[in-house]
Amino acid sequence: MKVAIIPARGGSKRILRKNIKPFCGKPMIAYAIETAIASQLFDRVVVSTEDSEIAQVARQYGAETPFIRPMELANDIANTDEVLLHAIKQLMAGGVNISTVCCIYATTPFLSAEYLLEGYQTLMRHNSSFAFSVTTFPFPVQRAIRITKEGLVEALHPENNFVRSQDLEEIYHDAGQFYWGKVEAFLEERVVFSHESVPVILPRYLVQDIDTPEDWTRASYMFKAMQLQNNEMI
Numbered sequence: 001m002k003v004a005i006i007p008a009r010g011g012s013k014r015i016l017r018k019n020i021k022p023f024c025g026k027p028m029i030a031y032a033i034e035t036a037i038a039s040q041l042f043d044r045v046v047v048s049t050e051d052s053e054i055a056q057v058a059r060q061y062g063a064e065t066p067f068i069r070p071m072e073l074a075n076d077i078a079n080t081d082e083v084l085l086h087a088i089k090q091l092m093a094g095g096v097n098i099s100t101v102c103c104i105y106a107t108t109p110f111l112s113a114e115y116l117l118e119g120y121q122t123l124m125r126h127n128s129s130f131a132f133s134v135t136t137f138p139f140p141v142q143r144a145i146r147i148t149k150e151g152l153v154e155a156l157h158p159e160n161n162f163v164r165s166q167d168l169e170e171i172y173h174d175a176g177q178f179y180w181g182k183v184e185a186f187l188e189e190r191v192v193f194s195h196e197s198v199p200v201i202l203p204r205y206l207v208q209d210i211d212t213p214e215d216w217t218r219a220s221y222m223f224k225a226m227q228l229q230n231n232e233m234i
Helices: 028-038 052-060 080-093 113-126 183-187 213-233
Strands: 002-007 044-048 100-104 130-136 145-147 153-155 172-182 197-201
Touching: 002 028, 002 080, 028 044, 028 052, 028 100, 028 113, 044 052, 044 080, 080 100, 080 183, 100 113, 100 183, 113 130, 113 172, 113 197, 172 183, 172 197
Parallel strands: 002 044, 002 100, 130 197
Antiparallel strands: 100 172, 130 172, 145 153
16 A cells, blocks of 8 residues: 655744645645645555644545644654654554555645656666655755855865866755655665665756745745746646
C-alpha cells in the first residue's frame, strides 16, 4: 500500500496558522491534499496533526486524520523524521500494510502530480531507499558572499572570483515538496540526505519555500502568474 503523509502542526510562528491560512482562494494545505488525491498514486492520504481545526480542514478536502499527533511531536524542536515515524507506526498498528510512503509538506501549492509520479517511478527504478524533490540554485553558490562585522563584503570562496559561471559545477538544494521512501527505510531511520537517495529535479518556477511573510507574498505572485498563463492557454 502506498501512503501519503502530510505533516501539519498548528503552532507555526513566523506565519501564524500558515497550514490553513487562505492562499489564493483555498486553505494552504488543500493544494497538497488535492494534488496527492488527483495523482491517483496513493491508497491513503493522511494528515498528521495535533490541531483539531487543521484536522477538520484536512477532512473537508479529502484527507484522513486517523490519529492525533502527540503534543511532544508538535513543538518547535520536533523534526519531520520523528513525525513520520510516529504516523507510520500508528497506521501499521491499525493493520495498514504499507510498502512505500511519501511525505508531502503542507505548504506546497506548486506540487505537481507529474513530479509525484516521477518520484515514485525513480524510487522503484533505482531500488533506492528514498527519492525526493530538488532544484538548482538560481546563482552559483561558489560565488556566495558574506557581510562582515564591519559591514564590508567578503567572498566565501575567493578562488572562484574569476571563474566563468558556466565553468562552475551546478549545485542543487532540497526543493521541500515531497520525499518518497520505502517503509523499511523510514522505520530503520536511514538518512535521507545521503547516498541512500536519488533526486527528482524540479524546475525553479515550481519551487518556493514558504517560511516567512516575504516567502508567502512571493509565492502568491508566482501562483497568480501561473494561473493567468494557464487561463490564457485555454
